[in-house]
Amino acid sequence: MITLSSDFGSPYPAAMKGVVLQRSDARIVDVAHDFPRQNVEAAAFWLREVLPYFPPAVHCVVVDPGVGTERAALAIRAGEHALVGPDNGVLVPAARALADDFEVFEIDYDDPGSVTFHGRDVFAPAAATVHEAGVAGFETHEQFEPTEEYVDLTFPELIEREDGITGKALVVDSFGNVITNIPGRYLQAQFDTDVTVNGVWAPARRTYAEVDTGSRLVTVGSHGNVELAVNQGRGDERFSVSPGSRIRLRWT
Template identity: 40%
Template sequence: MATTGQLTDLLGHCGAMGYDRITFTTDYGLADGFPGVCEGVIARIAPAVRVLHLSHGVPPQAVRQGAALLAQAVAHLPDAVHLAVVDPGVGTARRAVAIRAGGSVLVGPDNGLLVPAAEALGGITTAHEIVVDEPEHATFHGRDVFAPAAAHLALGVDPADLGGPVPDLVRLPEITSTAAPGSLTSEVLAVDGFGNLQLAATAADLATAFARGAEVEVVIGPARLRAVVGRTFADAEVVVLADSAGHAAVAVNLGSAAARTGARPGDAVVIS
């Protein structure tokens, strides 16, 4: 198993396969220098590798929303090292992992963040722990653990050289949605920057429950909205539709469904 100082030496012994891109997803935001510092660490190790910043706008500590964002994006991204850091357990005993899936490698904390994306890429091939020297700072593993590992993997280091296999990856609890003619029960999976509410229910669930053009009531906590099942945002003031990721969603045309309802990820939604 490798330490940080030994990773460079592994390059002489690993296979030739590498990646010319690292995608980068976090809850760091853009107010601080955290994303740029991590990119700088990558550039010092692998200066020719391009970093594609997918998003740094995942809400703080919102592991499920980060997992959904990454899982919905990877099918549209090139084979790459997909680096993702939404890590409420930073500095604790939670593991750092590298997961092979499809033609890519996913790097991040073992807290359920990476597994949906790995499944979207065709399923987990291998998973290995990233074992390094204890970082001097326990609060910035993005810089001290994950970014260096991603850079070395992009240069061709095999995940198996970073640590032992992980047979028991942490998985997020499954969300159950129920669809029947005239009724759809689910929960808010994510809220985007426009205030649209993406539901855990799929477009197929929505089609099972309602025909396009149906007038429905959306109940989220104390909020009740009259809406129309439509195809696009302009079909009604409040519209329930299938979004670009294949999920059911609630949107307010030229407005914010999140602001209108106060809804947050995890809130129960009943449409009838």
Template identity: 30%
Template structure:
């Protein structure tokens, strides 16, 4: 299984071009579109989202992860094995949180690049072929070199900021496992806890631990982003009472 995680969006041709390359080099592999709306140019937010999502996929899955504002510069490209799953992407911090949260991590730098490749689309021209070979069981030893550590490493602890806004306007944060009696606020507004949407009144704001274990701010039948003016990067205060 190859899992796509990018900031490419759905309006442009980039996802289709990547899938075409994967079909060429790994025609029997299932390709799953996990997320193509990772906050634009934001590997920090992406790193916490990817770490939260990864355990929901079976061991052996290959994640092609592309949030790469430095594409074409001297930044390295890497392969990571962590938690029994593979990750292919830029060495810009995007893969660093999940790397730090596992003890079985192995790292490689991608040393290969095809001749005449454009500088702006390594997701298709480099990462996709490497991911396809790994997913097909043909580990590309000739295209990789062992690596001791990533060049860019974000703090692997919780990130008390909004890291993603879904189309409902729910605000995901990078904070994990918050107890129900915690005090949570954002945009100067306190949020009460609710187990789920149906337990809050219509139009009422609340917080909950979402399906991948992250604290999320929401409004029942409304948009937390619109109601409270929340945006990616906004701080979230979490006070644990115990």
């Protein structure tokens, strides 16, 4: 199985699928091709949330603001999974979530004819090669060189205070829910009370349905993190925050 993730929109991913299918009979599953454009942190977050639900697979990821520069191309072995993509940190949080330990390999590739479509010309062929060689032993292929050097990515630190906690908005999902880097356990003691978010009042509740349609709430999403939401509405607009915004929760 090969999964594909990118910020390419349409129809570019189809060329990647064609390239994979020229070289492999693997099942292909799209994770998403509408990740926020060139937003490595947002893609890294979603991949960490979603890829662990998959059975063993090769995950090909192309969110690559550095395309055309000297950045390396990587293949990572993480347990029975492999990840293929640019060396900008986008693969690393998912690798940590997939296995306790992981090994990183640099992909040696010929300069492709195109400078702007490494997804099709570098990463898709490499993903097919990893899949055909097998995750357990793909590094016997001459194209892969073990490396200790790669770009890491960690999500921002929290600032804990007696009366609350400060974190950051990581991503906004397609519903307008604002997903933060604050673990849900911080909010659980506050359920059924009211809190403030950057000074704006909102009830802390377990489910959307506990507030009226159109009302704000702070809850814990399926990813386990604190989420700013509006029942049947857009949390990003009502809380006036966007990816990267500081989020200060205060208990009241």
